[in-house]
Amino acid sequence: MAPDVFTVLADPTRRRLLGALASGERTVNDLVAGVDIEQPGVSRHLRILQEAGFVFVRPDGQRRWYSLRTQPFDALVDWMHGLAQDQAGRLERLAALIEVSKGPSPKGRRR
Amino acid sequence: MAPDVFTVLADPTRRRLLGALASGERTVNDLVAGVDIEQPGVSRHLRILQEAGFVFVRPDGQRRWYSLRTQPFDALVDWMHGLAQDQAGRLERLAALIEVSKGPSPKGRRR
DNA sequence: TGTATATATACACGTAAGGAAATGTATTGG
DNA sequence: CCAATACATTTCCTTACGTGTATATATACA
Incomplete structure (x- = not known):
């Protein structure tokens, strides 16, 4: 597997x-x-x-x-993004580090 | 270790x-x-x-x-950033994914 | 004090991952 | 065809990692 x-x-x-x-x-x-x-x-x-x-x-x-190929990195970034979201404003540093898009979609996994 | x-x-x-x-x-x-x-x-x-x-x-x-603590994630992001830099414009998608700051040297983790 | 609770450490074990060496397979060139 | 090249696959071995059980340590509580 x-x-x-x-x-x-x-x-x-x-x-x-x-x-x-x-x-x-x-x-x-x-x-x-x-x-x-x-x-x-x-x-x-x-x-x-x-x-x-x-x-x-x-x-x-x-x-x-x-x-x-870059696609597998999405999972990595998504996971970090999820962590940052759970943290809300607690640890803005992590959120800032992995901030990728300003769009309205919170998950950002389009296409 | x-x-x-x-x-x-x-x-x-x-x-x-x-x-x-x-x-x-x-x-x-x-x-x-x-x-x-x-x-x-x-x-x-x-x-x-x-x-x-x-x-x-x-x-x-x-x-x-x-x-x-978020500090260890820096190494992760830095590594991906290094990959994206080497790729220059070849794979803009990865670069866009991990683009974090427009500053000249955000963390300064260079090899 | 003694006992229960919260957490860490020690020990033993099974499994899985990475490596070297050998071998297999496809492609090129003479 | 035959040999050489490029790469993949197999086999075997060793080591490292995660887990459970048992035990140790520290703190609270009665």
């Missing part, structure tokens, strides 16, 4: 992979060069990231180009 | 505890009622949350009142 967003982001290697993908599309070998584990480990992490929706794969011959 | 923010938030019970604390100060027994593990488990989670700065403890007789 696909693990939740928090579990996926808990692994430091996976966060490094996402960081590497932030600057653009990368192949597996590109990503292997940036971390300190072997290629099979990277492939396994990429599979987890893919199943969680964090990455998109574009096969191109024998290469596979991975790119970053 | 104190685990990082992502690792702390990876546990669903800890997230539920933070959610319970979002509505105000709670004692350990209060929190035990909201989750499905025994009291020692809750105390252990609270210790982890405390060491990571997520909660503040106010001893009051035999009770211990726990409350939420």
Whole structure:
């Protein structure tokens, strides 16, 4: 079963992979060069990231180009937003940190 | 050694505890009622949350009142902000999600 | 004082996650 | 075709994590 967003982001290697993908599309070998584990480990992490929706794969011959997807971050932001809402005005700092939209919809999950 | 923010938030019970604390100060027994593990488990989670700065403890007789702290969320938001910056205009959606301030250096957590 | 309550700590255990090494599969190039 | 390259998958092992039970500590109460 696909693990939740928090579990996926808990692994430091996976966060490094996402960081590497932030600057653009990368192949597996590109990503292997940036971390300190072997290629099979990277492939396994990429599979987890893919199943969680964090990455998109574009096969191109024998290469596979991975790119970053932002949708899973919604769950993260939504959860923090929920915390801030429960806190009302108690901890405005958190609310300010994750304030994203001024629209009337309190949940903000459109499309 | 104190685990990082992502690792702390990876546990669903800890997230539920933070959610319970979002509505105000709670004692350990209060929190035990909201989750499905025994009291020692809750105390252990609270210790982890405390060491990571997520909660503040106010001893009051035999009770211990726990409350939420927002500072550790900074690391989370900073990391996402860093991702969005590396992406520049490539994925404006993520950038929009975590956009928090128009200031030049809101928190100054740079690598 | 002694006992109950509130919470923390110690111990033991099962499970799940991450890694290395080996192997499998697809694609390119000679 | 055959070899090399790029990547995925499998297997095995080790370690770390969360949990329950039991116990310790501290405070209230009678």
